[in-house]
Amino acid sequence: MNWPIAVVLIVMIVAVGKVMAAKYRAQAGIIQDKQGNQQWVGKNDDPEAQREIENLRERIKVLERIATDGNSLDAKETRRISAEIEALRDKQVEKDN
Incomplete structure (x- = not known):
């Protein structure tokens, strides 16, 4: 085997490897932009997980409000809430168990 054939074979192996890696990333919902940044774009079709995420977002909003309102004149009302x-x-929690 001479060196030009070896170079062509190496290039082909690398190209096939990159194509296979891109295929597997695409199947997992991962895309790559021109700068090489990878991003997951898969959709979560699990309605229970979506509900839980929405509940957690609401809790975070409440906690942020409590944290920021703690120093105001309505601190007692905030603590009561x-x-x-x-x-x-x-x-x-008791109801879920």
């Missing part, structure tokens, strides 16, 4: 939220969360 926080206690109510905790009580409702405890009831929900």
